Amino acid sequence: MQRMKKILVVSAVVVACLLLVALVGALILWRAALVVPDFYAQALAASETTRREHSDAMLQKTITLVGDVRRSGEWEALFTEAEINGWLAVDLVENHSQSLPPEVADPRIVVTDGGLLMGCRARTGGVETVLSLAVDAYLTEPNVLALRVRSARAGAIPLPLGDVLDQIAATAHRSGMRVQWQQAGGDPVALVRLNWEVKDKPVIVESLEVGSGEIYLAGSTHEPEKE
DSSP states (O other): OHHHHHHHHHHHHHHHHHHHHHHHHHHHHHHHHTOOOHHHHHHTOSOHHHHHHHHHHHHHHHHHHHHHHHSSEEEEEEEEHHHHHHHHHTHHHHHOGGGSOTTEEEEEEEEETTEEEEEEEEEETTEEEEEEEEEEEEEEETTEEEEEEEEEEETTEEOOHHHHHHHHHHHHHHTTOEEEEEEETTEEEEEEEOOEEETTEEEEEEEEEEETTEEEEEEEEOOOOOO
């Protein structure tokens, strides 16, 4: 009997310890999920006045680009990180909020040398966290955009890339773009084919430069081929 009591006590202690370890692990994961990346916090820091000024600049540049692309010939555009974030903070929210899933808010980007850091607030599993994605963006040939996925995180917790890749493919599909997958140094690379036309005129994206807080695009619009 005494031996049985001892076994029960030891078992209870072991179970209690396991539960404590599980609780501590869950607490650590929960706290890690609440971590806000530095790049995202800085991207949110702009004042309301500054955001609106940059949003207006982004809209004006977009209008100019659309007009240039509609005409046959060469075109180019330069968008700054601040302008893109201004548009995401103001015009997207006020005029295109339905384009975001209901559980997602406050998307922002940081333009690094050759790549992008993208973040947004999201509620998942009852926890509000910051989802972040690091990608390299470049053209492998005209009209073929490569997105090399470096990492995906919820707060400080790495996320399975499989779910991220599925979302990229689904977004491209909804936009009518074809996606192929390759590998580069162990990282998945989405090759997105941009089949754009304006009034039956093929639009060719020939240059994409990402870096120093700016995104530069250049290309040409061609007259439709005569039959």
